Amino acid sequence: MSNAFTLDTFLFAVAPYLAIGIFLLASIRGYRNRRFVFSSLSSQFLENRQHFWGLVPLHYGIIVVLLGHLVAFLIPREIIAWNSRPLRLYVLEVSALAFGILTVIGLTAAMMRRANVSTVRAVTTGRDRIILGMLLVQAVSGVGTAILYPWGSTWYAATAVPYLRSLLLLAPDVRAVALMPWLVKLHILTAFAIIGYAPFTRLVHVLVAPMPYLWRKPQMVRWYRRPEGALRAQ
Numbered sequence: 001m002s003n004a005f006t007l008d009t010f011l012f013a014v015a016p017y018l019a020i021g022i023f024l025l026a027s028i029r030g031y032r033n034r035r036f037v038f039s040s041l042s043s044q045f046l047e048n049r050q051h052f053w054g055l056v057p058l059h060y061g062i063i064v065v066l067l068g069h070l071v072a073f074l075i076p077r078e079i080i081a082w083n084s085r086p087l088r089l090y091v092l093e094v095s096a097l098a099f100g101i102l103t104v105i106g107l108t109a110a111m112m113r114r115a116n117v118s119t120v121r122a123v124t125t126g127r128d129r130i131i132l133g134m135l136l137v138q139a140v141s142g143v144g145t146a147i148l149y150p151w152g153s154t155w156y157a158a159t160a161v162p163y164l165r166s167l168l169l170l171a172p173d174v175r176a177v178a179l180m181p182w183l184v185k186l187h188i189l190t191a192f193a194i195i196g197y198a199p200f201t202r203l204v205h206v207l208v209a210p211m212p213y214l215w216r217k218p219q220m221v222r223w224y225r226r227p228e229g230a231l232r233a234q
Contacts, residue, residue, distance in 0.1 A: 011189060012163070013172035019196030026199035058106025062135075064099040065142070069156075073164060076157035083154045092153050093146070100143045107136045131201040134194050141187040149181060160188070 072079045083089040111132050114124045146152050159176040166173040177188065194203075 008174050008178040011185075012174040012177045015189070016167055016172070016192045019192040022196040023199055030199055055106065055110060057102045058110060061099045061101075061103030061106055062139075065096065065103060068096055068099075068153075072153060072157045073161050076161045079157045080154055083151070089151065089154070093150065096153065097143065097146045100139060100146060103139045104136070104143055107132060107139055111136065127201050131194070131197060131203060134190060134197065138187065138190040138194060141183055141190060145181075145183050145187055148183065160184075 083092065111129075114120050114128065114132070149155070159180070163173060163177050177185065180188075
C-alpha cells in the first residue's frame with residue numbers, strides 16, 4: 001500500500017465520517033444547551049448597505065450551486081442524458097459558473113465589510129473569519145474547477161456522485177477521487193471541513209431557520225438605554 005493511497009484513504013474515506021460525526025454531535029449538544037441562541041447573529045442593524053450587496057449575492061449564489069449539486073447527486077443519469085445535447089450542456093455549465101462567481105463576489109464583499117466597517121469588525125470573531133475563509137476557498141476552488149476542468153456537470157455525475165453514494169452506503173470507494181486533480185480534491189475536502197466546523201459558527205442557524213430573510217420584509221431594530229440619571233437614582 002503506497003503512501004499516496006494511504007493519504008487518499010484517510011482524507012476521503014475516514015475524514016468525511018469524522019466531519020459528519022462532529023457535525024451531528026456538536027449540533028445536537030449545542031441545540032440542547034443553547035437552543036434559544038441558534039442564530040446567524042446578524043450584523044445587519046450595524047450596517048445595512050454593504051450587508052445587502054454582500055449577503056444577498058452570496059446566499060442566492062450558494063443556494064443555486066448547492067441545489068445543482070444535489071440534483072446531480074439524486075439523478076446523475078438524467079443529468080448526463082441532458083448534457084448529451086451541446087446547447088443544453090453549455091447552458092447548464094455557464095449558469096453554474098455564473099452562480100459560482102456570484103458566490104465568490106458575495107463572500108469577498110462580506111469579508112471586506114467585516115474588515116472595513118468598524119462597528120461590524122468589533123463584533124467579528126475569529127470563528128467568523130475562519131468560516132468565511134473556508135467558504136471562500138470552497139467557492140474559488142469550485143469556480144477554478146469549472147474553468148480548468150470544464151463539463152463538470154457530466155464528470156461530477158459520473159465520478160464524484162458514485163464516490164459520495166459509497167460514503168452513504170458505508171463502503172467508501174476512493175479510487176475515482178484519488179485520480180482527480182488536486183483542485184478538485186481541495187474542493188471536496190473543504191466541503192467536509194465546512195460541515196465539521198459549521199456547528200461552532202454562525203452557519204448553525206441554517207438548522208433551524210434555513211433562509212427566510214431572503215424574501216422577508218425589512219425589519220427595524222430599536223435600541224433602548226436608560227438615562228444615566230435614572231441609573232444613579234437607583
